[in-house]
Amino acid sequence: MTKKEKLIEPWKIFASTWRKITSPGRPTKGEIEIYRKFLQPVLKRKSAQILILGATPELRDLLAPYKNIQVVLVDINLEMILAMIKFMKNKNPNEIWIKADWIKAPLQENYFDAVLGDFVLQNLPANLQSQLLFKIKKILKPHGFFITRHHCYYQGYRQSINLEELFKIFSGWPANLKTANAFWEIGVFCMSRTRSGEHRVIDFWNKIKKYYRGNERYYHPNSHIKKILEVGHQLLPLDKKWFNLTEKDFEKFLGKYFKTIDCECDFNINLPPEYKDWAPIYQLRPKK
Numbered sequence: 001m002t003k004k005e006k007l008i009e010p011w012k013i014f015a016s017t018w019r020k021i022t023s024p025g026r027p028t029k030g031e032i033e034i035y036r037k038f039l040q041p042v043l044k045r046k047s048a049q050i051l052i053l054g055a056t057p058e059l060r061d062l063l064a065p066y067k068n069i070q071v072v073l074v075d076i077n078l079e080m081i082l083a084m085i086k087f088m089k090n091k092n093p094n095e096i097w098i099k100a101d102w103i104k105a106p107l108q109e110n111y112f113d114a115v116l117g118d119f120v121l122q123n124l125p126a127n128l129q130s131q132l133l134f135k136i137k138k139i140l141k142p143h144g145f146f147i148t149r150h151h152c153y154y155q156g157y158r159q160s161i162n163l164e165e166l167f168k169i170f171s172g173w174p175a176n177l178k179t180a181n182a183f184w185e186i187g188v189f190c191m192s193r194t195r196s197g198e199h200r201v202i203d204f205w206n207k208i209k210k211y212y213r214g215n216e217r218y219y220h221p222n223s224h225i226k227k228i229l230e231v232g233h234q235l236l237p238l239d240k241k242w243f244n245l246t247e248k249d250f251e252k253f254l255g256k257y258f259k260t261i262d263c264e265c266d267f268n269i270n271l272p273p274e275y276k277d278w279a280p281i282y283q284l285r286p287k288k
Contacts, residue, residue: 017234018087022181023270024279025235027058027118030266031149031281035062038147038262038283039114043069048113051139053102055080056118057087064090072096072112074105103131107139115140117148119279122189122242129243133257137286146258146284151189152247152277161190163207167225169272175224178270180232186275188242204236247280258284 042048049070052059063071071092075081078099098105115136121129136146166187173179188204211218211229218229245253254260262283267276
């Protein structure tokens with residue numbers, strides 16, 4: 001399998017299981033309203049161009065009713081763009097689709113009024129995150145916006161957790177799809193500590209595979225946890241690694257390319273209380 005195929009294949013599986021993804025993996029209604037609020041200066045214009053990185057149906061639904069907006073989607077998986085249509089409430093026949101790597105996509109500089117993303121940076125290692133931010137800065141108009149939801153690891157007031165502590169947190173939650181989504185998202189993005197300034201690499205599969213016996217069968221002495229593991233097995237690609245920074249270091253990293261205009265969270269998100277603010281949405285403007 002080529003390097004490109006290794007990148008694409010896990011997300012084909014992810015697209016097929018999207019119906020099982022709930023908050024926090026998919027944006028909540030409250031989070032979409034934050035996107036809408038941050039986009040108001042653009043949505044009010046007579047005409048505007050907005051780029052969506054990826055194929056998130058909730059973001060496409062948000063923009064579909066605005067006839068003054070030209071929506072462009074860029075994703076390396078055309079299958080992902082097509083698969084997400086069935087999860088949209090508002091179809092947009094005028095979307096322009098570009099099958100390309102986000103960084104290498106042939107996009108005009110100084111063209112877009114806004115670029116939208118949803119957990120896009122964590123999919124890339126540190127050097128590619130920098131390249132993507134530089135790319136977004138170049139294709140935005142001087143007063144355009146980059147609006148994105150991002151996982152943040154809060155070093156200082158939130159302690160890193162190990163797997164047994166994660167099991168303990170969720171031991172009292174109902175063993176359903178929403179719980180499995182919350183469990184796997186926290187496990188993937190909040191399982192280890194990092195020294196300040198370093199991107200953390202999270203490989204959740206290597207942490208839980210001791211409980212895995214193949215054919216999607218898990219075992220655990222606690223039947224409740226066993227059920228959560230079984231339900232959540234197909235929610236995220238197991239062979240993928242994610243990269244993250246602390247909140248402080250992420251905002252410092254953003255500051256190389258963008259000025260933060262605003263930042264908000266939906267505190268009604270389906271997560272334990274200590275993680276309610278883990279996915280802030282940033283409204284950013286390119287630095288001159």
